[in-house]
Amino acid sequence: MWFGTWLSALCLATLTLGATKQDKQDDSGSTIKSIALRTHTLQQPYLDSDMQSRWYDFGGDAVVRTDAYIRLTSDRPSQTGSLWSKVPLTATNWEIEVEFKIHGKGSLFGDGFAMWLTKTRAQEGPVFGSIDNFEGLGIFFDTYKNNRPGTVFPYVMAMVGDGQTSYDKNTDGKQQEFAGCSARGMRHSAVPSKFRLTYFQDKELRLELQYKKEDDWILCFETFSPPSIPNVAYLGFTSETGELSDNHDIVSISAKNLYQSNPSSTPGSSRKKRPSPRKKRGSWFWTLGKIVLAVIGVGGAYVGYTAWRTNNARRSRF
Incomplete structure (x- = not known):
């Protein structure tokens, strides 16, 4: 639950940052x-x-x-x-x-x-x-x-x-x-x-x-x-x-x-x-996708490591 909440907050913050940057640009790109x-x-x-x-x-x-x-x-x-x-x-x-x-x-x-x-x-x-x-x-x-x-x-x-x-x-x-x-x-x-x-x-x-x-x-x-x-x-x-x-x-x-x-x-x-809106949008989602995959990878590794430690602890008791 902690990991899912953290991931949602990260995605929301990233989207907000992107919208703020777009708002500061006019049609000419400057x-x-x-x-x-x-x-x-x-x-x-x-x-x-x-x-x-x-x-x-x-x-x-x-x-x-x-x-x-x-x-x-x-x-x-x-x-x-x-x-x-x-x-x-x-x-x-x-x-x-x-x-x-x-x-x-x-x-x-x-x-x-x-x-x-x-x-x-x-x-x-x-x-x-x-x-x-x-x-x-x-x-x-x-x-x-x-x-x-x-x-x-x-x-x-x-x-x-x-x-x-x-x-x-x-x-x-x-x-x-x-x-x-x-x-x-x-x-x-x-x-x-x-x-x-x-x-x-x-x-x-x-x-x-x-x-x-x-x-x-x-x-x-x-x-x-x-x-x-x-x-x-x-x-x-x-x-x-x-x-x-x-x-x-x-x-x-x-x-x-x-x-x-x-x-x-x-x-x-x-x-x-200035790149076209379609290219910017594709690049943006590609970058976001890489961030999400990286976070999921780190989270998966953390969950795996926790399970491994728990199993080792149980074995040591016996």
Whole structure:
């Protein structure tokens, strides 16, 4: 009985140790820690007691509803709205998660909205409400198809601006696209629409979307040769409507500074070297099996030795 109790306790402790180790790893196989960036995070009610935001400026036709959203443009023609951080984002590695909503009454709609990380800020222009020939990164959530055969809209694309290259609206930026994906169902989504942009300098740029099911993140694009983003870049959101229109709402912005517990490994290399779950599980059970067999062997030897001593003791009496 003593041996069985000891064996059960050993197995339970070993399983608990394995679960603890798994809980500390993320999907890439390395531990990623984060610190919230208050300067670039925006949540309800958005405004302070002075009816201003300490960290963001609102511009153009943007409307703030403190219990619901920041509406960059309403479902009306010829509107332009913006939301820009007052201080630049200087973190080397970061993650920005945004909840948004695109909706309207019409069956014809446009044009979409954009997220920016650029050297300049709060300048109105023709590219989703911001200036052309920008320097930095633009993520465009384009809902209206101009001339791009074979592409399903809405379409989400990234463009890296060098300060000289112009965005071609007539072809929906086909020649300027760095990476992108179709996102059918993003407009009028039944669940909260979100995107999550993750950046590790010189290592990784990844964009994930949520619009089909809650907590179901779809990889839009991922590259382990990311573009160079300006060291001093302002975070912004802009939108515009033309003859066609839609409501473009920003519900919340969550920004984090990221760092790895093992700086020598990169997200890409960690993901490539990480064994598959099936291999890890097989290796784990094989190791556990060897431990159990060893314990049984030791226990069997102990029981045999005890029986031998008992028999010898009985013989010596006679």
